[in-house]
Amino acid sequence: MSRLPPLRLLTTFETVSRLGSMREAATRLNVTQPAVTQALKILEEHVGAPLIDRTTRPARLTEAGQQLARATRDGLDLIADTIEEIRISAGLEEQRLTVACTIGMATYWLMPRLTDFYARYPDVMVNVQVPPTDLPTISPGTDLVLRYGAGNWNDGETTKLFDETVCPVGRPALVERLLASGEGLAQSPLIHVRSTETRHWAGWSDYLSLRGLGKPGNAGQTFDNYVQAVQATLDTRGLMLGWHSITDGLVADGSLVHWPEGALDLGTGYYATVNPSGAQKAAVKAFVRWLGDMRLALETRG
Numbered sequence: 001m002s003r004l005p006p007l008r009l010l011t012t013f014e015t016v017s018r019l020g021s022m023r024e025a026a027t028r029l030n031v032t033q034p035a036v037t038q039a040l041k042i043l044e045e046h047v048g049a050p051l052i053d054r055t056t057r058p059a060r061l062t063e064a065g066q067q068l069a070r071a072t073r074d075g076l077d078l079i080a081d082t083i084e085e086i087r088i089s090a091g092l093e094e095q096r097l098t099v100a101c102t103i104g105m106a107t108y109w110l111m112p113r114l115t116d117f118y119a120r121y122p123d124v125m126v127n128v129q130v131p132p133t134d135l136p137t138i139s140p141g142t143d144l145v146l147r148y149g150a151g152n153w154n155d156g157e158t159t160k161l162f163d164e165t166v167c168p169v170g171r172p173a174l175v176e177r178l179l180a181s182g183e184g185l186a187q188s189p190l191i192h193v194r195s196t197e198t199r200h201w202a203g204w205s206d207y208l209s210l211r212g213l214g215k216p217g218n219a220g221q222t223f224d225n226y227v228q229a230v231q232a233t234l235d236t237r238g239l240m241l242g243w244h245s246i247t248d249g250l251v252a253d254g255s256l257v258h259w260p261e262g263a264l265d266l267g268t269g270y271y272a273t274v275n276p277s278g279a280q281k282a283a284v285k286a287f288v289r290w291l292g293d294m295r296l297a298l299e300t301r302g
Contacts, residue, residue: 005046010072012039013051017061017069097283100129100136101146104226105270109245110146117290124283134200143278144287148200148245148270156273161291162244162298163269166202168259169242169250170233175257178239185259186213189238190220193229202266207241210264245270 016025016036026033044051051065061069101110106128114126129142136145138155147153148164168185170178178188190204204216220238223229226246233240234255240247242256250256272291278284 005043009039009043009046011076012036013043014069014072014076016040016052017065018073021058094282095123096125096127097143097278097281097287098127098129098141099144099146099287100131100139100142102134102136102148102226103130104230104243104246105146105148106130107227108230108247108249109270112249113294117287120290121283121286124286126283126287138273138275143275143281143284145273145275146270147273149268151269151271153271153273156276157279158271158273159288159291159295161270161272161295163265164244165263165265166207166241166243167263168207168239169247169256170239170259171236172254172257174236174239175259179260184213185211185239185262186215187217189218190216191229191232191238191240192220192222193224193226193240194222195224201243202241204241207264210266 012025012029015028016022019025019028022036022040023033026036029036040052047064047068049064050062051068053060053062053065099110110128114128117126118124129136131137135149136142136147138145146161151158151160169175186208192204193201194203202210204220208214208216221232223232226243229240230246230250232238234250239259242248242251242258247256251258272288274284274288
């Protein structure tokens, strides 16, 4: 014999114990009163003890019946709550997405713009994931990735967001002083970003070589991510290579300035790739539409 009786018997018993009447329970369950009586007898046989004291009028629960009534009520409540949580979660899943990108992209490009996204789509929740690599990949649980490169990915539908240009930036007073002194970029205090996770990004040596300016003549300071490098630049500790996705907001508000005629186009850009498994989610479609609007806004300003 199974340890648990059929759920039908337990729900009938719970209704009788809650209403205190077999007749009312039968009406609530839309069955006949004899059907309720029969269900209770079968349940008592399964339990091995009487659950209803039929010698009283109206009939009352026995001690065993009271024990089972409490357990049944708690169990059915837990089942009902769990089903409701599942329903809510299933509904929310369509309104939730996970975006993966670099820490620099998340901090300086995506997060400041999410206020606009939430204003348009207040019911959508965006989880921003920052993996340790500078080239996020489509992985289980990730709906969309924003990444830097040439756009030659085939793990999902890929759309270009903007060209990623680079230009040295620094505090206005520092740039003004360096220009007045006549020191070239190679001899200026430089802030470097070097780590195994930034290998896809050009560094000062690459930039100076492409511009025909020689090699860095100043050891400068080195950090392992662009958030630290930006803070060091804001602290007037040197110049950093300013990427569009990272420093354009700081240039726009005057915190940093570009080195005159220092912009360099490396033929790269930022791209959005949608995980095929989540492409039909309502939240993902909304985010892709919003990214399209951001791209058009950038093109208009450009």
